Amino acid sequence: MAAFLAGHAAHPDWHMALALAAAQIDAQAAARTGAPPAHLGLIYFSDHYAPHAEALHAELQRRWPQCTWAGCAAVGVSASGAEYFDEPALVLMLCPLARDSFEVFSGAAPLGTIAGRTPHTALLHADPAMPDLQDLIHDLAERTATGYLFGGLVSSRTLPAQIAGGVWQGGLAGVAFAREVGLLSRVTQGCQPCGPERVVTRAERNLVLELDGRPAMAALFDDLGLAIEQPRAALPRLRATLAGLTEGDSTLVGRGAQFGPDVRVRHLIGLDPGRHAVAVADLVEPGMRLAFCTRDVEAARRDLVRICSEIRDELSPGDGTPERTMAGAIYVSCAGRGGPHFGGPSAELQIVRHALGDVPLVGFFAGGEIARRHLYGYTGVLTVFTEPD
Numbered sequence: 001m002a003a004f005l006a007g008h009a010a011h012p013d014w015h016m017a018l019a020l021a022a023a024q025i026d027a028q029a030a031a032r033t034g035a036p037p038a039h040l041g042l043i044y045f046s047d048h049y050a051p052h053a054e055a056l057h058a059e060l061q062r063r064w065p066q067c068t069w070a071g072c073a074a075v076g077v078s079a080s081g082a083e084y085f086d087e088p089a090l091v092l093m094l095c096p097l098a099r100d101s102f103e104v105f106s107g108a109a110p111l112g113t114i115a116g117r118t119p120h121t122a123l124l125h126a127d128p129a130m131p132d133l134q135d136l137i138h139d140l141a142e143r144t145a146t147g148y149l150f151g152g153l154v155s156s157r158t159l160p161a162q163i164a165g166g167v168w169q170g171g172l173a174g175v176a177f178a179r180e181v182g183l184l185s186r187v188t189q190g191c192q193p194c195g196p197e198r199v200v201t202r203a204e205r206n207l208v209l210e211l212d213g214r215p216a217m218a219a220l221f222d223d224l225g226l227a228i229e230q231p232r233a234a235l236p237r238l239r240a241t242l243a244g245l246t247e248g249d250s251t252l253v254g255r256g257a258q259f260g261p262d263v264r265v266r267h268l269i270g271l272d273p274g275r276h277a278v279a280v281a282d283l284v285e286p287g288m289r290l291a292f293c294t295r296d297v298e299a300a301r302r303d304l305v306r307i308c309s310e311i312r313d314e315l316s317p318g319d320g321t322p323e324r325t326m327a328g329a330i331y332v333s334c335a336g337r338g339g340p341h342f343g344g345p346s347a348e349l350q351i352v353r354h355a356l357g358d359v360p361l362v363g364f365f366a367g368g369e370i371a372r373r374h375l376y377g378y379t380g381v382l383t384v385f386t387e388p389d
Helices: 014-030 050-063 133-142 216-224 235-239 297-315 338-342 347-356
Strands: 005-010 040-046 068-074 076-079 082-085 089-095 102-105 121-126 148-153 161-164 167-169 172-177 182-189 191-193 198-204 207-211 241-246 264-272 277-280 289-295 324-334 361-366 369-372 374-376 379-388
Touching: 005 014, 005 076, 005 082, 005 361, 014 050, 014 089, 040 050, 040 076, 040 361, 050 068, 050 161, 050 167, 068 102, 068 121, 068 172, 068 361, 076 089, 076 347, 082 338, 082 347, 089 324, 089 361, 121 133, 133 148, 133 172, 133 374, 148 324, 148 361, 148 379, 161 172, 182 297, 182 369, 191 241, 191 297, 207 216, 216 235, 216 264, 216 277, 216 289, 235 241, 241 277, 264 374, 297 324, 297 338, 297 347, 297 379, 324 347, 324 369, 338 347, 347 361, 347 379, 369 379
Parallel strands: 040 068, 121 148, 324 361
Antiparallel strands: 005 089, 040 089, 068 161, 076 082, 076 361, 102 172, 121 172, 148 369, 161 167, 182 379, 191 289, 198 207, 198 289, 207 277, 241 264, 241 289, 264 277, 324 379, 369 374
């Protein structure tokens, strides 16, 4: 697998942004000799361009007729070391993959096989307005050999445009990959536990009634060091508190007191003083593990560096296993993260570039992040395409 080609640009006119990004890709291609052709193209574009998605896709096909394109509109897009948040911009990546190693899917062409083989994994873009979205994601994961998906929810504030061999609105779309396409993927959390790991002992749908056999509301106030007799005074702190959830057989808190990769962070959506319960924005069942948490910039920085280090270590294990190099990467981050959360313009993507190196990278800021068969929040999902040295 040859290194991918990537370009990015911002401009009020999408024609100019595309021309600028295409010029970067053309310059990279001209510097290579004997590189295989790219048959897959990825594009993420600002929702400023979403009303022009049909024309944008037509121009992509005109410039690169050998490519099938996939991507979506978002509130922000990213490239190696750069973020374009709430401004007209787009990012492109051409992937020199064999035609029989991937398959683009959508509502019009559902996920099936790749040259007669079960897909190994898949990049997924999803409309957040879809009912039963978590079940749909789970069902799609079941149709891959590994059960592993990566991607995110379209975060466009205008049209929820998706590109998958055409332009679509609604449903699920993306790219399925065959086993020979080397991938490494990691999830980074953006929250820090502020209380102990607890077991849900009573729950009704999204209402947590008891934690460790105690009223859930009392446990919440204890973990935050608040007086339960003064709930109004506690409101500012409660609004900044979330809940990390995982299944009973999964790790909640891992190394360095950080959440493990299976943890799903959800908002607290209310209190029920009459039942001493806490309402969470997810279905909760007895036996699940829960820890209250807050968003934490330093914890998010450390965890982002950690996943980049883990990927680099896995590529160069030092045990006699052949080393692999990075051909390209996709980074899907929460729309609530990015530079503003990490302390400055493009700060999050600069951390990734510093830790990984200047690998060709594209991505977007999502309304929810997808990894494995779960829908996350306040996370980043970093996926690297690998090639043997």
